[in-house]
Amino acid sequence: MSDSPGADNGLDLYVIAQQQFERALSWIDDLKAGLIDYLVTPKRTVHVRFPIHMDDDSVRTFHGFRVLHNTARGPGKGGIRYHPDVTEHEVAALAALMTWKTALMDLPFGGAKGGVVCNPKALSRAELRRITRRFVIELGDAIGPHTDIPAPDVYTNEQTMAWIFDTFDAFHKGQNNRAVVTGKPLRLGGSLGRDSATGRGCLNATQRFLTHGIAHGLDGLAGAKVAIQGLGNVGANSMKLFHEAGATIVCVSDSQGGVADDGGLDPGEVMAHKAEHGSVVGLPETRTITNEDLLAWDCDILIPAALECQVRDDNAADVKAKLVVEAANAPITPEADEILQERGVTVLPDIVANGGGVVVSYFEWVQNLQNQQWPLDEVETRLQAKMQAATDAIVERWKQIRDDNDRKGSRSPTLRDAALVEAIRRMSDVILQRDIWM
Ligand code: NAD
Numbered sequence: 001m002s003d004s005p006g007a008d009n010g011l012d013l014y015v016i017a018q019q020q021f022e023r024a025l026s027w028i029d030d031l032k033a034g035l036i037d038y039l040v041t042p043k044r045t046v047h048v049r050f051p052i053h054m055d056d057d058s059v060r061t062f063h064g065f066r067v068l069h070n071t072a073r074g075p076g077k078g079g080i081r082y083h084p085d086v087t088e089h090e091v092a093a094l095a096a097l098m099t100w101k102t103a104l105m106d107l108p109f110g111g112a113k114g115g116v117v118c119n120p121k122a123l124s125r126a127e128l129r130r131i132t133r134r135f136v137i138e139l140g141d142a143i144g145p146h147t148d149i150p151a152p153d154v155y156t157n158e159q160t161m162a163w164i165f166d167t168f169d170a171f172h173k174g175q176n177n178r179a180v181v182t183g184k185p186l187r188l189g190g191s192l193g194r195d196s197a198t199g200r201g202c203l204n205a206t207q208r209f210l211t212h213g214i215a216h217g218l219d220g221l222a223g224a225k226v227a228i229q230g231l232g233n234v235g236a237n238s239m240k241l242f243h244e245a246g247a248t249i250v251c252v253s254d255s256q257g258g259v260a261d262d263g264g265l266d267p268g269e270v271m272a273h274k275a276e277h278g279s280v281v282g283l284p285e286t287r288t289i290t291n292e293d294l295l296a297w298d299c300d301i302l303i304p305a306a307l308e309c310q311v312r313d314d315n316a317a318d319v320k321a322k323l324v325v326e327a328a329n330a331p332i333t334p335e336a337d338e339i340l341q342e343r344g345v346t347v348l349p350d351i352v353a354n355g356g357g358v359v360v361s362y363f364e365w366v367q368n369l370q371n372q373q374w375p376l377d378e379v380e381t382r383l384q385a386k387m388q389a390a391t392d393a394i395v396e397r398w399k400q401i402r403d404d405n406d407r408k409g410s411r412s413p414t415l416r417d418a419a420l421v422e423a424i425r426r427m428s429d430v431i432l433q434r435d436i437w438m
Contacts, residue, residue, distance in 0.1 A: 011308075011309045011312070011333060012089065012090075013089070013090050013093040013094065013308060013309075013330055014089040014090065014092055014093040016093070016309075016330060016333060016334055017093040017096050017097060017330075018040065019334045020334060020416065020420060021039075021040055021096070021420065021424075023334070023417060023420075024416075024417050024420035024421050024424060025424075027401045027404075027405075027413060027417060027421050028421060028424060028425070031424070031428060035428060035431065038431075039070070039099075039424065039427060039428070040096070042067045042068060042069045042070075042092050042095060042096070043068050043069060043070055043071060043110075044067075044068045044142075045065060045066070045067045045068075045088060045092070046065060046066045046068075046139060046142045047063070047064075047065045047088075048063075048064050048065070048135065048138035048139065049061055049062070049063050049064075050062055050064070050134045050135065050137075050138050052127065052130050052131055052134060053130065054127060055124050055126060055127060062116055062117065062118055062131055062134075062135075063116070063117045064114065064115065064116040064117070064135045064138070064139075065088055065091060065114060065115060066080075066112065066113075066114035066139055066142055066143065066148065066150075067088065067091050067092045067095040067112060067113055067114065068095070068110070068111075068112045068142075068148055069092070069095035069096050069098065069099045069110065069111035069112060069113075070096075070099045070110040070111055070427070071110040072110060072427060072430050072431050072434065072436060073102060073103060073107075073108055073109060073110050073426075073427070073430050074102075074107070074108035074109045074110055075109060075110065075144075075145075075146050075147050075148055075149055076095075076098075076109070076110050076111065076112030076147070076148035076149065077098060077102055077107070077109035077110065077111065077112055077148075077149050077151070077182075077358060077361065077362075078094065078095055078098040078111055078112040078113040078114070078150070078151065078153075079094075079113060079114070079150065079151045079152055079153025079154075079156065079183075080113075080114040080115065080116070080150045080151070080152070080153055080156050080160070080164075081113075081114070081115045081116075081153040081154035081155060081156060082115070082116050082118050082120045082128075082131075082154070082155040082156055082160075083115065083117070083118075083119075083120075083154055083155055084117060084118065084119040085117075086115035086116070086117055086154075087115075088115075090115075091113045091114065091115045092113075093330075094113040094153075094329065095111045095112050095113040096111060097111065097329060097330070097350070097351060098110075098111030098112060098113060098358070099111030099423075099427065100351045100419070100420060100423035100424070100427075101350075101351040101355050101358055101423075102358060103422075103423040103426040103427050104351055104352060104355060104390050104393065104394070104419060104422060104423045104426070105355045105358060105359050105362075105386055105390050106386070106389065106390070106426075107358065107359065107362045108362075109149070109358070109362065112148050112149075112150075113153070114150060116131060116135055118131060120155040128160070129163055132160055132163040132164060132167070133163055133167045136163075136164050136167040136168055137167060137171070140171075143164075143168065143180060143181075144168070144172075144180055145176075145177065145178075145179035145180050145365075145368075145369070149179065149180060149181060149182060149361075149365060150164060150180075150181050150182075151181065151182045151183045151357075151358075151361050152183040157183075158183055158184060158185045158190065159185075161181045161182070161183045161184045161185075161188075161190075162184055162185055162188055164180070164181045165177065165178065165180055165181050165184055165188060165189075168180045168181070176368070176369070176371070178368035179365045179368035179369050182194070182361035182362075182364040182365055183361065183364070184364070189364070189367070189368045190364060191360055191361075191363050191364035191367055191373075191374070191379060192373070192374065192375065192376040192379055193360055193363075193376050193379035193380055193383065194357075194360045194361065194364060195233065195237070196237040196241070197356045197357050197359065197360035197361075197379075197383060198233065198234045198237065198327065198354050198356045198357035199233070199234055199235075199236070199237025199238040199239075199240070199241050199327070199356070200237065200241055200356055200380065200383060200384075201353075201354065201355055201356015201357065201359060201360075201383055201386075201387045202234070202238050202241075202303070202325060202327045202353050202354060202356060203238065203241045203242060203245060204356065204383065204384045204387035204388060204391075205325075205348060205352055205353050205355070205356075205387045205388075205390070205391045206221070206242075206301070206323075206325050206348065206353070207220075207221060207245065208387065208388045208391040208392065209323075209348055209391050209395070212392075212395045214346070214395070215322060215323045215346045216322050216344055216346065217322055218300055218301070218322050218323055220246075221242065221245045221246050221247045222246040222247075223246065223247070223248060224246075224247045224248065224300040224301055225247075225248050225250045225262075225298070225299040225300045225301070226242050226247045226248065226249050226250065226299060226300065226301045226302075226303060227249075227250055227251045227252070227294055227295075227297045227299040227301070227302050227303070227321065228242075228249065228251075228252045228253075228303045228305055228327075229252075229253050229258075229291060229294055229295065229302075229303070229304045229305060229306050229310060229328075229331075230253065230254065230304070230305040230306025230307070230327075230328065231252055231253070231254045231270070231271070231274060231280060231305075232254075232305070232306070234305040234327045234328065234354065234357075235252070235303070235305035235306065235327065236267075236271060238303055238305055238327055239252060239265075239267045239270065240267045240271075242301075242303075243266075243267045247301070248263075248264040249264060249265045249267065249270075250262050250264065250265070250297065250299050251265070251289060251293075251294050251297050251299070252265060252270060252280055252294075253280065253289070253290075253291050253294045253306075254274065254279050254280055254281075254306075255279075255306075256278070256279035256280075256281050257279065257280075257281045257288060257289065257290055257291065258280065258281070258288070258289045258290065258291060258293065258294045259280050259281060259282075259283045259286035259287065259288060259289065260286060260287045260289045260293070260294075260297065261285065261286045261287070265283075265286065269283065270283060291310075292315065292318075295310065295311060295315055295318065295319060296315065296318035296319060296320060297320065297321075298320045299320065299321050300321060300322050300323065301321055301322070301323045301324075301325060302319060302321035302323070302324045302325070303324075303325045303327050304324070304326060304327065304328050304331035304332070305327035305328050306328055306331075307328060307331065308328065308329060308330045308331060309330065309331065309332075309333050310328070310331045310332070311324070311331060311332040311333070311336045311340070312333045312335065312336050313333065313335035313336055313339065315336075316332075316335070316336035316339035316340055316343075317339055317343070319340060319343075319345055321345060322345065322346065323345070323346045323347075323348065324340065324345060324346070324347045324348070325348045325353050326347065326348060326349055326350035326353045326354065327350075327353055327354050328350065328354070329350050329354065330350060331350070332347060337414060337416065341412075341414050346415065347414060347415060347416060348415060349394075349414075349415055349416035349419050351416075351419050351420070351423065352387075352390050352391060352394055352415075352419055355386075355387065355390060356383055356386075356387060359382075359383055359386045359387070360379060360383055363379055363382060363383075393422055394415055394418045394419045394422055395415075395418075397418040397419070397421055397422040397425075398413060398415055398417075398418035401413045401417070401418060401421060
């Protein structure tokens with residue numbers, strides 16, 4: 001990914017996460033105050049600084065951190081990002097998001113996230129390898145198959161995960177260490193289907209959601225007009241899979257701009273043009289559009305699949321889609337959420353819509369612990385079941401709190417409120433059943 005837009009827009013992900021959490025708490029009146037503090041703050045943050053020998057013979061000191069938000073349901077799970085603007089605050093917010101996501105997906109994990117402040121675009125492969133290895137050595141037993149399990153995130157990939165596994169393995173001889181990290185290359189214990197998991201999960205959740213008949217006037221994907229922002233892992237897979245499911249992809253974009261064709265784009269042609277020219281812009285027989293145009297496009301479903309804070313108070317009123325599916329993390333600000341709700345636009349929130357990635361990461365972890373490799377169709381069938389169960393759970397929760405509210409005459413909840421209420425409830429049940437306090 002090319003950017004850290006929350007910071008660019010002066011929007012702070014940590015503040016947004018707190019606002020969303022507090023809003024959800026207005027539908028929960030029986031949580032002890034101390035428990036709320038425990039749920040909202042990270043359990044542990046590890047900071048490390050380490051020197052690296054650069055290719056030009058200089059030495060530079062790097063700063064990395066790993067935030068473990070909560071482990072009540074199991075070991076921490078979450079990506080590691082390499083980015084010049086990454087901050088502890090941003091990573092803490094994303095770690096909390098992972099706690100809610102793993103609870104909603106009903107996985108035996110807690111939430112975590114990590115980062116190293118660096119600019120991967122200005123580093124050689126050898127420098128990135130040395131940074132990764134030293135970072136893992138410094139983290140020591142802060143990560144491990146049963147403590148905290150990293151995965152790829154912004155500007156880290158399966159090669160980074162291979163280095164993490166190899167370094168951890170070198171310091172923990174004589175045990176099966178594959179489950180220390182997910183998103184690995186296939187031959188190092190990666191799972192079939194991990195690459196497309198987030199896009200596929202997004203499709204599964206959307207299809208299931210539409211069967212509930214609560215997305216104003218939308219009852220299926222056949223012929224539905226879809227706009228997708230971002231064509232990386234999540235956006236490109238979503239484009240292909242929504243197209244195969246019968247939707248018409250009317251416009252797509254990347255960091256250079258976008259293209260539109262109301263008659264429908266061909267995903268194969270879009271990706272071939274992007275591979276050849278570095279961007280979708282210029283695809284023959286399409287209109288060139290901006291990212292702002294895309295967000296305001298006349299479509300049924302808008303899928304932001306790129307960056308945080310894309311739909312804000314200054315452009316939410318322009319959104320014409322009936323349903324926004326949050327494939328990216330936190331693409332809608334709290335102010336925009338309220339505007340969309342007032343205008344009757346439904347939002348399928350990130351902690352459900354993009355949960356497919358962590359679900360298949362969990363499958364990878366299980367396969368690693370059991371020294372197995374599941375066939376692709378088994379991975380996809382199990383993923384679909386998880387996505388459907390999570391979608392049904394938030395719709396049920398939404399109906400319950402909406403009906404309670406109707407009785408009380410207060411404001412109606414969004415699906416994000418319902419998803420967070422459901423996740424917080426699941427977390428507090430586990431904490432109460434474990435009798436976690438001393
Ligand atoms: P990626 O780096 O593969 O792709 C990001 C895409 O966004 C690129 O195509 C880039 O060109 C595009 N982009 C950058 N700036 C843009 C702009 N201003 N306008 C339009 N497009 C722009 O990243 P990804 O893995 O696909 O992740 C995308 C989002 O999904 C992130 O929010 C990420 O946290 C979230 N997510 C990813 C996964 C996963 O499994 N990869 C899982 C859950 C959530």
